[in-house]
Amino acid sequence: MNLTEIRSQAKVKLAGVCQVCRICDGKACAGKVPGMGGIGTGSSFKHNVEALDRYSLNLRVIHKVNEPCLEYSLFGKKLKMPVMGAAIGGGTINYNDAITEHDLNSAIIEGCSVAGSIGQLGEGPSLDYFRDGLEIISGNNGWGVPIIKPREQEEIIKRIKMAEEAGCCAVGIDIDAAGLINMRANGQRVEAKSLQQLEELTKSTSLPVILKGIMTPDEAEKAAVSGAKAIVVSNHGGRVLDCTPGTAEVLPGIANGVKGKITILIDGGIRTGYDVLKCLALGADATMIGRPLALGAIGGGTGGVSLTLEQIYQELFVAMIMTGTAEVTTVDPAILFYD
Numbered sequence: 001m002n003l004t005e006i007r008s009q010a011k012v013k014l015a016g017v018c019q020v021c022r023i024c025d026g027k028a029c030a031g032k033v034p035g036m037g038g039i040g041t042g043s044s045f046k047h048n049v050e051a052l053d054r055y056s057l058n059l060r061v062i063h064k065v066n067e068p069c070l071e072y073s074l075f076g077k078k079l080k081m082p083v084m085g086a087a088i089g090g091g092t093i094n095y096n097d098a099i100t101e102h103d104l105n106s107a108i109i110e111g112c113s114v115a116g117s118i119g120q121l122g123e124g125p126s127l128d129y130f131r132d133g134l135e136i137i138s139g140n141n142g143w144g145v146p147i148i149k150p151r152e153q154e155e156i157i158k159r160i161k162m163a164e165e166a167g168c169c170a171v172g173i174d175i176d177a178a179g180l181i182n183m184r185a186n187g188q189r190v191e192a193k194s195l196q197q198l199e200e201l202t203k204s205t206s207l208p209v210i211l212k213g214i215m216t217p218d219e220a221e222k223a224a225v226s227g228a229k230a231i232v233v234s235n236h237g238g239r240v241l242d243c244t245p246g247t248a249e250v251l252p253g254i255a256n257g258v259k260g261k262i263t264i265l266i267d268g269g270i271r272t273g274y275d276v277l278k279c280l281a282l283g284a285d286a287t288m289i290g291r292p293l294a295l296g297a298i299g300g301g302t303g304g305v306s307l308t309l310e311q312i313y314q315e316l317f318v319a320m321i322m323t324g325t326a327e328v329t330t331v332d333p334a335i336l337f338y339d
């Protein structure tokens with residue numbers, strides 16, 4: 001199957017949930033949470049896409065960059081490019097049973113690793129699903145990162161230990177899920193974390209810890225102090241709070257404060273290799289992709305995910321030549337054009 005066929009398949013399976021729009025920008029699905037959209041008016045999701053759209057790339061071809069290096073090392077693994085799969089769980093609740101949680105998790109973890117990338121898995125009320133996800137990562141040589149909800153401390157530490165035993169290369173906490181209704185509705189407490197609580201979590205493990213959901217320079221600074229290895233500049237795909245800025249809008253301010261102190265990842269509205277390059281030029285070390293990989297998994301399983309990433313690789317490769325960017329680790333902000 002090619003990407004067009006994969007997207008057609010996904011559209012059939014996701015009827016009523018996602019229109020598989022030509023540009024996945026949060027307009028048609030505004031308010032669809034659960035589902036694929038952004039919460040409330042959908043403005044946070046839309047802002048992610050709009051923020052990236054505001055930048056163009058300066059075309060430069062008088063240079064010697066013909067074989068750019070896209071490789072990027074993270075958590076002891078050598079990635080083919082600075083792109084990872086974001087956690088996009090909830091087969092039943094978000095995708096109207098278009099895919100089982102197990103099949104979604106396998107497609108993400110295996111599809112990402114086929115493409116030389118690392119996938120992440122979300123978690124919800126069921127510990128069985130979490131365990132199943134860890135087994136998939138374990139069977140994939142540890143190429144995978146579970147993202148744990150900001151539960152009570154002992155519940156997080158229990159899951160971090162399980163991730164260690166499964167051989168995961170890192171572990172994450174989506175601290176921006178502190179207000180999630182579905183967890184509370186299931187009688188499972190999630191909470192905003194103090195710096196001291198974050199320190200307790202990073203000290204509880206030898207695994208690199210990712211803090212997902214940082215949107216301001218002061219919280220990025222706190223994350224760096226907490227002992228975390230990486231942050232994700234993220235508004236959870238616009239699903240946890242209406243009216244936030246787009247992630248690419250806040251990225252430069254955050255990078256200005258913590259670049260070099262902590263690994264800066266970003267997600268939200270990144271759809272192409274061009275978007276990846278824009279994020280690197282704005283100060284990210286690497287990027288993450290959410291919804292496009294869900295569509296790949298639902299429309300084409302493991303192959304759908306790897307093909308989606310392969311397309312992004314091809315776009316990034318060409319964009320690097322066309323902007324004179326030799327390496328993904330040193331991207332010149334001057335490649336960006338904006339009014």
Ligand SMILES: Cc1cc2nc3c(=O)[nH]c(=O)nc-3n(C[C@H](O)[C@H](O)[C@H](O)COP(=O)(O)O)c2cc1C
Nearest residue numbers: 086087088089094122174236237267268269290291
């Ligand atoms: C359907 C869906 C489910 C998601 N589930 C999770 C999750 O379980 N844990 C998590 O940390 N983030 C979750 N996210 C947020 C993504 O990890 C990511 O931050 C976001 O989707 C990135 O934006 P993009 O989809 O526009 O690329 C989910 C997003 C979607 C769309």
